[in-house]
Amino acid sequence: MHSRDAIVAEIPRLRRYAHALLGEANRADDLVQDTLERALSRWRLWQPLGGQGTPRAWLFAIMHNLFINQLKAGKAIDYRPDDEVPDLPTRPTQEDALGLRDLTRALATLPGDQREILLLIGLEELSYQEAAKVLGVPLGTVMSRLSRARARLRGVLDEEAGGGILKVIK
Amino acid sequence: MNSQSIPKPIGEDDLHAQADNRLAGPRRAEVDDWLASHAQEAGQVAAWRAQNALLHRAFDNILESPLPARLVDASRPRRSANHWSWRMAAVVAWLALGGVAGYWLRGDSGLAPDSRSLASLPRQAAIAHAVYTPEVRHPVEVGAEQEAHLSAWLSKRLGAPLKPPHLETAGYALVGGRLLPGEGGGAVAQFMYQSANGQRLTLYVRNDASGSRETAFRTAQEGGIRVFYWLDGRFGYALSGETAAFTSAELLRVATLVYRQINP
Numbered sequence: 001m002h003s004r005d006a007i008v009a010e011i012p013r014l015r016r017y018a019h020a021l022l023g024e025a026n027r028a029d030d031l032v033q034d035t036l037e038r039a040l041s042r043w044r045l046w047q048p049l050g051g052q053g054t055p056r057a058w059l060f061a062i063m064h065n066l067f068i069n070q071l072k073a074g075k076a077i078d079y080r081p082d083d084e085v086p087d088l089p090t091r092p093t094q095e096d097a098l099g100l101r102d103l104t105r106a107l108a109t110l111p112g113d114q115r116e117i118l119l120l121i122g123l124e125e126l127s128y129q130e131a132a133k134v135l136g137v138p139l140g141t142v143m144s145r146l147s148r149a150r151a152r153l154r155g156v157l158d159e160e161a162g163g164g165i166l167k168v169i170k
Numbered sequence: 171m172n173s174q175s176i177p178k179p180i181g182e183d184d185l186h187a188q189a190d191n192r193l194a195g196p197r198r199a200e201v202d203d204w205l206a207s208h209a210q211e212a213g214q215v216a217a218w219r220a221q222n223a224l225l226h227r228a229f230d231n232i233l234e235s236p237l238p239a240r241l242v243d244a245s246r247p248r249r250s251a252n253h254w255s256w257r258m259a260a261v262v263a264w265l266a267l268g269g270v271a272g273y274w275l276r277g278d279s280g281l282a283p284d285s286r287s288l289a290s291l292p293r294q295a296a297i298a299h300a301v302y303t304p305e306v307r308h309p310v311e312v313g314a315e316q317e318a319h320l321s322a323w324l325s326k327r328l329g330a331p332l333k334p335p336h337l338e339t340a341g342y343a344l345v346g347g348r349l350l351p352g353e354g355g356g357a358v359a360q361f362m363y364q365s366a367n368g369q370r371l372t373l374y375v376r377n378d379a380s381g382s383r384e385t386a387f388r389t390a391q392e393g394g395i396r397v398f399y400w401l402d403g404r405f406g407y408a409l410s411g412e413t414a415a416f417t418s419a420e421l422l423r424v425a426t427l428v429y430r431q432i433n434p
Contacts, residue, residue, distance in 0.1 A: 008245045015241070016232040020225065029238055036244040037307055041314070041345045042364060065368060100228045121190060122222040123229060128192070143183050150186075150218050157221075 007039055010059050013124065017060065020119050021067065023104055031070075035063040057126065060134045064116065071112050106156040114149035121146055180204045185211055189218035288385070288406070290353065292399050295374035295408030296392030298350055298360050303370040303412075310346030310362050320347050327357040328377045330404055334361045335373065335431040340424050341365050352376055369415045373428060374408040387425060389418065398425040402432060 014035060018028035039055070039062055107115055113135075120131045132142045180201055187193045188201045205212040302309055312320040317334065325332045327349055334344050342363035352358040361373040378401060385401045391413060398421050399408035409425045 004245065008242075011237055011241055011245065012233045015235075015237075016229050019232050020229045029241060032241055033244045034306055036241065038368075040245065041309065042343060042366075100224075103224050103228050118221075119225065121186075122218075123225040125190070128187075143186065146186060147182060150221060153221055154217050 004040070006055050007036065007059065010054065010056055011036070013056065014059060014063060017119055017124055018063065020107065020123055021115060023108060031063060031066060034066050035059060038062050038066070057130045057134055060120065060124070060126070061136070064134055064136075067112070067116070102157060102160045106153055106160065109156050110149060110152055114145060114152060117142060117145045118149040118153060185215050186218065189215045189222070288399075288401065291374075291376060291406050291408050292388075292390035292397040292410075293392055294353070294358070294376070295372070295399065295410050296390075296395040296397055298358075298374055299372045299395055299397075299410035300393065302348065302360065302362065303372060309370075311348040313346040314344040316346075317344065324349060324359040324375075328359055328375070328405075329357075330377060332359060332375060332405070335428045337363050337371075337424060337427055340427050342371055342424065345370070350374075369411070371409060371411045371416070371421075371424060374410065376406040376408075377404055378406045387422065387429075389421075396421055398422060400425075400429070402429070405432075407432075 011032065014032045015028060018031045018035075019025060022028045022031060039059055042062075107118075110118065116135065117131060120126045120134060121128070126134065128139060128142050128146075132139045135142070137145075184193065184197070184201050188198065188205070193201060205215060312323065314320075314334075321333045324347060334347060336344065342365050345362040345364050347359055347361045350358040350360055356377060358377075359375040361375070363371045363373070365371075387398055387400050390397045390399065394413050395410050396413045396416055396418065397408050397410045399406065401407075407428065409421060409428060411421055411424075
């Protein structure tokens with residue numbers, strides 16, 4: 001079945017996004033699994049809408065809704081970086097490993113909506129219009145939220161690079 | 171737009187778009203020129219680019235890692251044959267017991283099935299709605315992708331031809347259906363529908379086995395659930411949705427569509 005293959009093809013990207021969003025592999029895969037199950041029960045709805053192209057934006061939108069529900073239920077607020085687990089084979093140098101640990105820690109300090117936009121644009125490379133559709137917000141909100149998220153991430157990373165001395169982030 | 175004569179001012183959105191490689195050729199060149207004389211903004215764009223690169227370095231390896239079996243399973247049709255037939259066997263066994271008990275009870279008490287009051291219909295439907303609609307993983311026993319099978323199975327169990335109405339024109343896709351125990355050991359069918367934004371409706375169908383009766387639409391509210399119900403021929407129907415999500419008018423619109431499909 002065409003649409004199911006198209007959904008399967010998106011699993012790696014859904015996992016990458018969920019992992020970055022939640023910080024921990026098991027919970028990320030739980031979110032992916034819920035997304036897939038919901039998508040399968042609704043793929044008839046996707047087919048007539050976007051028969052062409054990939055269901056990527058649609059799947060991200062489903063995942064976004066599930067993530068938002070988790071936030072509301074208070075489940076996903078505690079972002080858990082699993083940096084204790086040395087499972088990232090692509091870390092080439094010690095310096096790089098430190099940078100990545102800083103990154104997951106910094107991501108953990110972002111509010112959920114800022115983390116989402118930062119990752120949809122910066123990691124998943126969705127267009128601003130696609131991101132607006134996925135998140136169900138106007139384009140202007142995407143831009144302002146992205147701006148806040150990038151400023152905040154930059155502030156936190158600078159602060160960590162500066163030896164962890166507490167600075168006021170504007 | 172006279173963009174040749176007066177260039178559009180460079181705004182923050184342009185800087186983000188530059189960092190994300192989202193600008194078309196001419197505009198990109200303009201922004202690049204502008205950045206050459208604005209060191210602070212150029213530094214910002216460079217920092218954002220570095221953030222994107224860092225995100226890729228941190229998480230791209232997940233793209234290459236093997237998929238966990240549970241995710242591959244989750245992307246298959248809802249139920250494997252084994253799992254499904256096991257569940258069906260359990261339900262059939264349960265119903266067989268219930269049917270026998272119901273038969274004996276009926277014999278003892280002399281109660282005709284007719285005496286089941288219509289009033290119990292919305293309550294039963296609302297309970298079934300409340301139990302199954304929150305399910306994320308297993309909202310139905312047989313998914314919409316096996317619709318022919320779903321139809322045949324439920325028709326057999328309810329003892330009369332039954333097909334799930336199609337409500338796509340109203341914005342609701344069939345999720346699937348399940349078999350439920352009714353009062354007195356009868357079988358009841360529940361079809362579940364879902365809108366694009368995840369709102370769920372259920373249609374509860376009970377075989378009232380009393381020949382052809384017909385009633386007008388009636389409404390009830392049970393807890394936070396709004397129910398439209400009616401009798402038509404040998405079936406009693408109840409369409410349920412959460413009061414918070416469905417106005418009477420919306421539910422009536424869908425109920426009318428259901429009614430028209432049953433009585434073409």
